[in-house]
Amino acid sequence: MDPLRIIIVGGGTAGWMTAAGLSYACRDRIAQVTLIESDEIGTIGVGEASIPSLVTFNQFLKIDEREFMAHTKATFKLGIEFRNWGALGDRYMHPFGPFGHDFGMAAFHHYWLRAQASGDLTPLSDYNLNSVLARRNAFAPPASDRNSPLSALVYAYHFDAGLYARYLRSYAENFGVTRIEGQVVKVGQDAESGYITGLTLSDGRRVEGDLFVDCSGFRALLIEETLKVGYEDWSGLLPCDRAVAVPSENQYPLTPYTRATARGAGWQWRIPLRHRTGNGLVYASDHLSDDQATESLLSHLDGKPLADPRLIRFRTGRRRTAWVKNCVAIGLSAGFLEPLESTAIHLTQRGVTKLITSLPRKGFDAVLAKRFNQETRFEYEDVRDFLVLHYALTRRHDTAFWNESRTRDISETLKARIALFETTGRIQIGSDELFKDASWLAVMTGQGLRPRDYDPLADMIDAEDLRRSLDFIRAAFARTAEQVPSHDQFLKAQFGPLG
Numbered sequence: 001m002d003p004l005r006i007i008i009v010g011g012g013t014a015g016w017m018t019a020a021g022l023s024y025a026c027r028d029r030i031a032q033v034t035l036i037e038s039d040e041i042g043t044i045g046v047g048e049a050s051i052p053s054l055v056t057f058n059q060f061l062k063i064d065e066r067e068f069m070a071h072t073k074a075t076f077k078l079g080i081e082f083r084n085w086g087a088l089g090d091r092y093m094h095p096f097g098p099f100g101h102d103f104g105m106a107a108f109h110h111y112w113l114r115a116q117a118s119g120d121l122t123p124l125s126d127y128n129l130n131s132v133l134a135r136r137n138a139f140a141p142p143a144s145d146r147n148s149p150l151s152a153l154v155y156a157y158h159f160d161a162g163l164y165a166r167y168l169r170s171y172a173e174n175f176g177v178t179r180i181e182g183q184v185v186k187v188g189q190d191a192e193s194g195y196i197t198g199l200t201l202s203d204g205r206r207v208e209g210d211l212f213v214d215c216s217g218f219r220a221l222l223i224e225e226t227l228k229v230g231y232e233d234w235s236g237l238l239p240c241d242r243a244v245a246v247p248s249e250n251q252y253p254l255t256p257y258t259r260a261t262a263r264g265a266g267w268q269w270r271i272p273l274r275h276r277t278g279n280g281l282v283y284a285s286d287h288l289s290d291d292q293a294t295e296s297l298l299s300h301l302d303g304k305p306l307a308d309p310r311l312i313r314f315r316t317g318r319r320r321t322a323w324v325k326n327c328v329a330i331g332l333s334a335g336f337l338e339p340l341e342s343t344a345i346h347l348t349q350r351g352v353t354k355l356i357t358s359l360p361r362k363g364f365d366a367v368l369a370k371r372f373n374q375e376t377r378f379e380y381e382d383v384r385d386f387l388v389l390h391y392a393l394t395r396r397h398d399t400a401f402w403n404e405s406r407t408r409d410i411s412e413t414l415k416a417r418i419a420l421f422e423t424t425g426r427i428q429i430g431s432d433e434l435f436k437d438a439s440w441l442a443v444m445t446g447q448g449l450r451p452r453d454y455d456p457l458a459d460m461i462d463a464e465d466l467r468r469s470l471d472f473i474r475a476a477f478a479r480t481a482e483q484v485p486s487h488d489q490f491l492k493a494q495f496g497p498l499g
Helices: 012-026 053-060 065-072 108-117 129-135 161-174 221-226 290-299 344-357 366-392 400-407 412-424 437-446 456-460 463-483 487-495
Strands: 004-009 031-037 075-077 079-083 091-095 156-158 178-181 184-189 196-201 206-208 211-214 231-233 242-248 258-263 266-272 277-283 310-313 317-319 327-329
Touching: 004 012, 012 031, 012 053, 012 161, 012 344, 053 065, 053 156, 053 344, 065 161, 065 487, 075 487, 079 129, 091 129, 091 437, 108 456, 108 463, 129 463, 161 178, 184 221, 211 221, 221 327, 242 290, 266 290, 277 290, 317 366, 327 344, 344 366, 366 400, 366 412, 366 437, 412 437
Parallel strands: 004 031, 004 211, 031 178, 079 258, 211 327
Antiparallel strands: 075 156, 079 091, 184 196, 196 206, 231 317, 242 277, 242 310, 258 266, 266 277
């Protein structure tokens, strides 16, 4: 049987992640992959932070981590520090990795809650190795010795998304992907089925295929302009609709975490790479003009700007259908959720992974598309609710934006989760959800939500034994953090001088 002809429209991170994943999985035997992009069409290109799933994706592709980091000017990321979200002056870390470790039948945080109820004021972050390392700007890779606290370390990257796309292009082309330079000016469709049959480029060339992957970004050339699947607008839940971004000179030390600082009408990101720091202000245009946003961003930079600020307009939401007929949307063409928890590349990655595991034959069984769409909807709604949580739990009332955030209606699912934790201290997470118990715990407690009770199973342990166990965990993490190098030292040892 002839290989499935897969045509990807659009390059950038989404296009080349898709090309790399498909070409590696198919090895040019069951599918032949072609990517069409134009150097004249820019990409968003400000994606600079990731979550640990990117480590897994690179491992799937058998990419050498050191080579990847060298090519993309990457640094390590242990989590995200949030400032001014619960209230002005507040600061907390949403770290990757678990809190404490299990030593009873209840989840660890219930033992911490019990200790807190008895007067122990030790912050929860002392029981998370990523948080302890982040406070010291320290980093070391996970240890192979399972008895070492470092064996449980979880990390991600800060990296240059444009350089990552170039790296993946070379990778994909080595696995047989054909790149065509050109702009699509016409999309051909079968008169009866509506299936896409081919693409006409501006120079008259026609590219035919069997499966078409839309990685054309916000334009959504195939999935929306051609197939008109519709868009589910979530701006009523996540009202920020613009961002202004600018790189700046590095300030040292390079923090092994992203910083998200709440401002008057949105929030500002700060992401340190080896050659520059990425900065941006995400905001609601109903509350802040573009000029005011630019002025606010530039006035809060740690270093000298390296370029002119760039404005990005967006509308939070998702396509009503991500796979329709013989077209699959991946990346920004499938939907957009603001970068508060660095999930954009993860959602792209999930799209690639689902497509690989749902790869059709030329008959295009509708069952595959149905499953793909169900999983995509779940993933976007899952991430959406976690992002909304940050706004819903604010105690700020100093601006109209934060007043609205505090009082805005939220999904019934999110209401139930907040109520469950506030009442009982319990966190109910499904196995397919991206953000696990530790993430919900970090954000809810970090923004001041304190449960009225804890799991009674936490009372099964003797009070003195509980104290010793908590002291042991805290001391082990503190001792480990003192023994590992600083993030800057580790990077210099791996890649030479910073900058």
